[in-house]
Amino acid sequence: MTIDIAVLPGDGIGVEVIAAAMKVLEHVARGGGHPIQATYADVGWAAIDKHGTALPAATRDVCRRSKAILFGAVGLPDRDKTLPQAQRPERVALLELRKGLFANLRHVVLPPGLAEHCPLKAHLIAAGIDIMIIRELTGGLYYGKPQGISGDAPNRAAVDTMAYSEKEIVRILKVGFETARKRRRRLTSVDKANILATSQLWRETATAMGADYPDVQLEHMYVDNASMQLLRRPTEFDVIVTENTFGDILSDEASMLCGSIGLVPSACLGDDPSVVPFYEPIHGSAPDIAGQNKANPIGAILTVAMMLRYTFGLNQEATAIEKGCSKVLNAAKVLTGDLGGKASCSDVTAAVIAAM
Ligand SMILES: NC(=O)c1ccc[n+]([C@@H]2O[C@H](COP(=O)([O-])OP(=O)(O)OC[C@H]3O[C@@H](n4cnc5c(N)ncnc54)[C@H](O)[C@@H]3O)[C@@H](O)[C@H]2O)c1
Known part of the structure; x- marks a missing residue:
């Protein structure tokens, strides 16, 4: 099955965690023989800077033509302040892309190895x-x-x-x-x-x-x-x-x-086949750690697992990702700073792939 998705990394750590999630997706898809058709598009400030709007028509078109949207995060508080509420990226992009999606699923898991962070x-x-x-x-x-x-x-x-x-x-x-x-x-x-x-x-x-x-x-x-x-x-x-x-x-x-907002994935689903399901980690753009390879990618990686399960019916692949993440978290050796560790976003991503 072709995994046909729109990839919208957005702002701040959205870029890093979506890159991590895509690496894991590529790994699992290769293993299962599923080709990926990923079309990247601008959203948030990344889009305002290039096209003057947080959700350009070209991005909407990419989303409309895909089977699922994989979204990072949008918004940068210092720059958001310069716009009226109704024009801020979160309002413009999120509300529009989630229109018609009535079920928001958030999967909250505390692996036993992280008990001390609860x-x-x-x-x-x-x-x-x-x-x-x-x-x-x-x-x-x-x-x-x-x-x-x-x-x-x-x-x-x-x-x-x-x-x-x-x-x-x-x-x-x-x-x-x-x-x-x-x-x-x-x-x-x-x-x-x-x-x-x-x-x-x-x-x-x-x-x-x-x-x-x-x-x-x-x-x-x-x-x-x-x-x-x-x-x-x-x-x-x-x-x-x-x-x-x-x-x-x-x-x-x-x-x-x-224990950390960086661990939680989410999905927005509907029942109208013409509305494209939307998947994102629940955290924001975290400008305090953006661009430093410090973000916890697990929420974004688990978001890919939800996408594979709910949109593509690839349960085996979804479970493989979830198991890889829980192995890494339970071992508690390769953890990012939000969980008291010293590992980078790329270290955690590599550890998840190795554990799968
Ligand atoms: N769905 C979205 O796109 C979305 C959701 C929430 C906030 N935002 C936007 O993001 C910007 C920043 O918002 P905020 O600071 O209130 O929330 P945030 O989630 O970006 O950050 C809150 C705190 O959690 C930390 N954090 C978040 N995700 C992390 C991760 N994956 N790994 C490690 N640490 C992580 C951050 O470093 C920060 O200290 C704002 O512009 C806000 O509007 C966007």
């Missing part, structure tokens, strides 16, 4: 952390209408609207159930059904759908409780599915359990 006590994480967080990405509070500020000071008022249709709830819960089915078969549906109407519809829908997935153990949890349980018993979570705002907050909280 902020929690050893006995709470002894069983290992491996959580897939699925956040609804296109509905809820961020997009509901009416939204805005009205009136004159000091009597202004502001409103945001949390809205979900049953169809939107069903399609994201389906991703949750199907994902749980391929993992440890436990699904935690997070809501605030004791207060919010959207959550009551969410919970009713999840309960009804549960009947179609008798092999998946479904539990409901209020979002306030979920934020506590992530710190109290993180090892018991398998798949978490939740709406946009709750998912935004809980996924950031969960990401910290594995």
Whole structure:
């Protein structure tokens, strides 16, 4: 199978970690006999400097013609400040490329070898952390209408609207159930059904759908409780599915359990075949370490594993990458500075390839 992808390294360490991820992809694809058709395109400040916009038409075209988008990071805080919010690279490029992709998956794994980097006590994480967080990405509070500020000071008022249709709830819960089915078969549906109407519809829908997935153990949890349980018993979570705002907050909280933001991959998926799936490590452009070969490439490398699994169905290759990464992390000998090590981005990449 041809691995036909748009590669958008973007700004700062995006360039380094995507180069690392591509090396691993080339290695695994060669082994499996899968040709790669990778088209590189500019995005972020890299694109503004050359074409005057963070998402040039040529980049959109490359993305539209590919089967998946592999994205590094965009934005440079010092330069972002010079632009109005609506023209900043994160707004322009990310929102546009993710349009129509309603399921944001973040895979949070703490390999036992990195236990000391988890902020929690050893006995709470002894069983290992491996959580897939699925956040609804296109509905809820961020997009509901009416939204805005009205009136004159000091009597202004502001409103945001949390809205979900049953169809939107069903399609994201389906991703949750199907994902749980391929993992440890436990699904935690997070809501605030004791207060919010959207959550009551969410919970009713999840309960009804549960009947179609008798092999998946479904539990409901209020979002306030979920934020506590992530710190109290993180090892018991398998798949978490939740709406946009709750998912935004809980996924950031969960990401910290594995010790470094540089370790976490993500995918944005939809169900419309004309919308190209989008894959990126969750970190930003990290200008403080950019261009120094210091970035942790694991998040980007694991992002490639997600891409191979979800878009290309290459599970064997995806698993090989994941195993290579966990071998390196568990051995804890070749680690970048964010994990207390002295290895470079290229050292870690070479170690992962050697371990595969
Ligand atoms: N999806 C995206 O493109 C995205 C996401 C987040 C932030 N950003 C942008 O990136 C820029 C910097 O943002 P920030 O500093 O808030 O977040 P950041 O994720 O870039 O960095 C936060 C801290 O984590 C460290 N870090 C991040 N990734 C790392 C890695 N792979 N290895 C080692 N250390 C790593 C950085 O050195 C920094 O100290 C901003 O312009 C922001 O808007 C972009």
